[in-house]
Amino acid sequence: MNDTILVVGAGPCGLSAAHAAATAGKRVVLVEKEQVLGGAPILSGYARLVPSGEWAKDAIGRMVKRVEDDPAVTIRKGSKVTKLEGEAGDFTATLSNGEPVQAGAIILGTGFTHFDSINKPEWGFGTFEDVVTTTQVEQMIGAGKVYCPSDGRVPERVCILLCVGSRDRQIGREWCSKICCTVSTNLAMEIKELSPKTDVYIYYMDIRTFGLYEDKFYWRSQEEFRTKFVKARIAEVTRGADGRLLVKGEDTLVKRPIVIPFDLVVHAIGMDPNTDNPEIAKVFGIELEKHGFIARNEHYTGSFATNRPGVYAGGSALGPEDIDTSISHGLAMAMRAIGDLNALARKAA
Amino acid sequence: MPIHEKSLLTPDQIMTADKLVIDGVDVSGHWNTMIKPRTITDYDPDFYKKIEGLPGGENVSRCWQCGSCTNSCTMYAINPDFNPRYWIYCTNLGLQSEIVKDKDIIWQCVSCNKCTNICPKDVKPEGVMKALAHWLELEGHTPKSKSSVFDEEFTRQCLARGRIEDSEVMFNFFKKTDQDVVRLVKTGWLGVFIARMNKWTELRAGRWGKFLARMPITGPLKMAWAMVFKPRTKSWGRTGEVLAAYVEEQKRKAHAAH
């Protein structure tokens, strides 16, 4: 019986799982494929987080430091698991540098991949410089200035297109990415704060600012920051003679076609399954669900289990998820893994 | 089979010249029918501020287009073109031309406030209807309403003299709104009005004494005197001017605040 817990992925979910297992007295090995810990909020440079309003580098930075300072946690950056042998209670994982790691349980917090807007060419990303993604705007806000990449001017008008790479059978993405509505309404407020003269329009099919995010983000953005909400799924983004972008579609509420000029168009990109998932499925011997996220087993009594005993998955590896929930998943998985290890130990005794 | 798209066209979008000859070919009437594009090509991002600045329009930008107001609306039940949700959307996006198109129906709101009671975002659509009607009037899209004429005459007398003279207010109101007082007397409307004020029931029951006892005698005499001599409130002085300036300033502030 091995008492070590191997955590793969050092995003909010993995960091939370690693810390939780360490505080419960286990030794932890944390494997992260990038050279930096923190997951998407750090790797993509998010600005202020929903819902706390804290800067990502501060909030997630604290999670990173807590794990780095913990002597019970061994960190392996720039590496992946390439092979897994054994069974629950007695696994041997091989890292990409050849190092073997013995562990009793494995927690996957391998997260998601941002949708690549190139796959929706009609919306102008990759064709026009002033078509950007929410992650780029997060970075602009972090740097304190929202601008049009083509010439650096401050946009008079910004258009945010929701559901880019989500809820779209055309490109095989039949899920809602859950957080982008809230993130977009939050970004609209942050843009207005940095540049009060800029008008922000959000083009939507539905607004899904779930739970307590309703009034805090959607209503506040509309009522206090005067974000305009237009019910239209945009057909095409082109460029007018004056160089400004033209957003074309049908405003379903006035039942008329629209061609509206904008300075900056922002894609609210969705959360795709981690592009590593096929590899992860093979290495860890686990199944993926139909969209390509990691498949979750029966959840009521076997929470966070994959189909392989002793391997658990949580956070945005299971499907689009927000940070707070991913953190809870991490804690819950540590609990689950330790509980199962204890049961194995009792059985062996 | 009805053509759905036809319902999306408004008469002003269809152009047909009665007489037209192109290159010697007579294409008069239907043959030259053209339809103007229906595309919306811009928003006026500040338009909502004008409506927000008028009484009743304060919450207009809260609307999320659920349609509860229109669904519950008394007027919509009678006229499906009466659509508060739609006008509120056009206000928020700054599609004035759409609002102006409906200038002859917006004022029909009966202020039943069913919409106010049902609106989940507390937009107060009834107030927005008032503000829109008010804006249409201010911009000259609709003629000045009778109630505006009445308010103006009332305010004018208040400011000039520190008091109003009921009969003069009514007289000038009738005059300015082209309601002929003489005709009103002749058709008996004014007579009935006065009789009702003075216990019509007593008269019908044959109690002449009681009826006559309530006949206004000194009141009308006083009124007539005041209409001729136009007395002012004691020591009114420049109060009217100061008040008028204050009212103007408050109006300006209310509009600038948004």
Ligand SMILES: Cc1cc2nc3c(=O)[nH]c(=O)nc-3n(C[C@H](O)[C@H](O)[C@H](O)COP(=O)(O)OP(=O)(O)OC[C@H]3O[C@@H](n4cnc5c(N)ncnc54)[C@H](O)[C@@H]3O)c2cc1C
């Ligand atoms: C534009 C945008 C803004 C957002 N803003 C917010 C917000 O304000 N608030 C909020 O709650 N949520 C937000 N989210 C969602 C948030 O990013 C996710 O909820 C969160 O990142 C999920 O954490 P995670 O740990 O599950 O996954 P990730 O953050 O994706 O972390 C996964 C980690 O695993 C590593 N990894 C992946 N594969 C492997 C492998 N094979 N081997 C080793 N390591 C691997 C990755 O490098 C990464 O470090 C936003 C999302 C987007 C797209």
Ligand code: SF4
């Ligand atoms: S959260 Fe909103 S923007 Fe994101 S996929 Fe769902 S509906 Fe679309």
Ligand code: SF4
């Ligand atoms: S107040 Fe006016 S808009 Fe509201 S329900 Fe009544 S008629 Fe309709």
Ligand code: SF4
């Ligand atoms: S009921 Fe209120 S929120 Fe709904 S459409 Fe009408 S005004 Fe807008």
